[in-house]
Amino acid sequence: MRKPIRPERLYLDFDGFFASCEQFRHPHLRGKPVGVIPMKTGSSCVIACSREAKAMGVKNVMPINEVYKKCPDIVLWPQDPDLYRRAHNEMISEINMVVPVDAVKSIDEMTCRLDPSQQFNPLAVGKEIKRRLYKVVGPWIECSIGYGANRLLAKMACKDSKPTGNLVWAPEDTFNILINKRLDDVPGIAAGIKKRLFAARIWDMEALMNLTPNQLRGIWGGVSGIRMWHALHGYDIQAEPTKRGMYGHSRILPPSHRTLEQARPISRMLLIKAIRRMRRDNWRANRLTLGMYCISSYGDCGWSKSINMAGYADYVGILERVEDLWRVARQEVDPRLSVFRVDVNLSELKPIDVRQLDMIEDDDAKRRELEGLSDALDHLTRKYGATVVTPGLWVPPPGDHAGAKISYTRIPRREDFN
Ligand SMILES: [Mg+2]
Known part of the structure; x- marks a missing residue:
């Protein structure tokens, strides 16, 4: 492996x-401590905060009562995921003008590869990006x-440079920088791995950096340990390609909509959004999961159930299956509980062109017909944007963004806001 x-x-x-x-x-929000909350009313925590709020000790994802104690003047502001998506796209195109993302x-x-001439003076690349963004x-x-x-090392340098930094970790200095870091500073060392490191009597980065690749393989329990060793020791290692595992949405319900019967139509809306995304990426699902997080004065509890499907990729079929799950939920979930959050998930994905016949149901003709109908629905949605045609009732709950909830890991597309 190459060592740059x-x-x-x-x-x-x-x-x-x-x-x-x-x-x-x-x-009017500039210069003020701002806390972004999931919805206009009934939010229980701040999901992101401004630098002014950070300076007062507020952190991303902090309960609101705690936020008020740290920063009584905080302005709570509801999220606007479509704004973040547009800003993201705008920024990416500016950065692309300097170095391809x-x-x-x-x-x-985001990350970029520097070309050989840029590698001699990386700070100039960052300065140019910042200058363009400033404009x-x-x-x-x-x-x-x-x-x-x-x-991995660029990411750690980036974190080290926060806020507003521009920092190089030169390969020849990296070992000495790393041995003075904490284990928690390394992306990929979370609670589970830390526990295993402690069990192996590795208490700090200096000890970790002096292990062999095979020792890391033992602690990590597989090749990811070897990858981590190479990454920490400055080899040119590519991130593992992430495999698409599932399509899901979840939603915290507004306080006025926390009964089982009110949660049901919301779960259907979330599911339609998930199916739309899955179909757009050309997958079909073999498993559907419905989950809820319920709260009561006696304590909180989660409920979830999955159901197998023979490679479904149509709206009607999957929505019928979620009704089966709701029938079970009505029997198993105490109706006096307050449904705080509902989630739906499509998983065990197969490429859409791989059909799997269900010997028992023998419903291939029906499935093909329903998939044709789904294609027509998607076509109308793409063409006319808003919810011109939807499979069943479409009654959004109060508070916005049923489908395009805030996410750090997925960039919503324009269509998610329909
Ligand atoms: Mg950030």
Whole structure:
């Protein structure tokens, strides 16, 4: 494996992206501590906050009562995922003018490969990106940029440079920088791995950096340990390709809509959005899961049930199956409980052109017909945008964004907002 002698990777992460977008869009929020909340009423936590709020000790994902204790003057502002999506696209195209974006890691993080001439002076690349972004969004949306021999090291340098930084981890210095970091600073060392490291009497980064690849393989329990060793030791290692595992949506229900019967139509809307995305990416699903998180004065509890399907890719079939799950839910979930959150998930995906016949149901002709109908529905939705035709009732609950909820890992598309 190749070991670069210059920083070849750039990692860029926007600082307080959601709150910054709101401050850019709404000038009266500028300079104020802002906390972005999931919906206008009934939100119980802040999901993102501005630098002014951070300076007062507010953190992303913090219960609102705690937020008020730290920062009584905070302005709570409902999320606007479509704004973040548009800002994301705008920023990407600006960055692309300086250096091609190689991988979008989340709505506010991306990485680029520096070309050989840029590797001699990476800081100039970051300066140029920042200059271009400043011209578009002024000082309101800022980013941090890090450079390293590979993506993991560039990401760590980026985090090290926050906020608003531009920092190179030169390959020859990286070992010495790393031995002074904490285990928690390494992306990929979460609670589970940390426990195993402690069990192996590895208490700090210096000890970790002095292990062999095979020792890491033992601790990680597989080749991912070897990959981690190479990444930490500055080899040019590509991230593992992520396999598409599932399509799901979840939604915290507004306080006025927390009964089982009110949760049901919301789950159907979420499911229609998930099916639409899955179909657009050419998959069919073999498994459907319905889940709920319920709260009561006696304590909280989760409920979830899955059902197998023979490779469904049509709206009618999948929506019928979720009704089967709701019949079970009505028997198993105490109706006095308050449904706080509902989730739907399509998983065990197969490419859409791989058909699987169900010997028992013998319904291939019906499935083909329903898939044809689904194609027509998707075509109308794409063409006329809004919900011109929907499979069944479409009654959005109060508060917006049934489908395109805020997400750090998935970039919503325009169609998600229909
Ligand atoms: Mg960020």
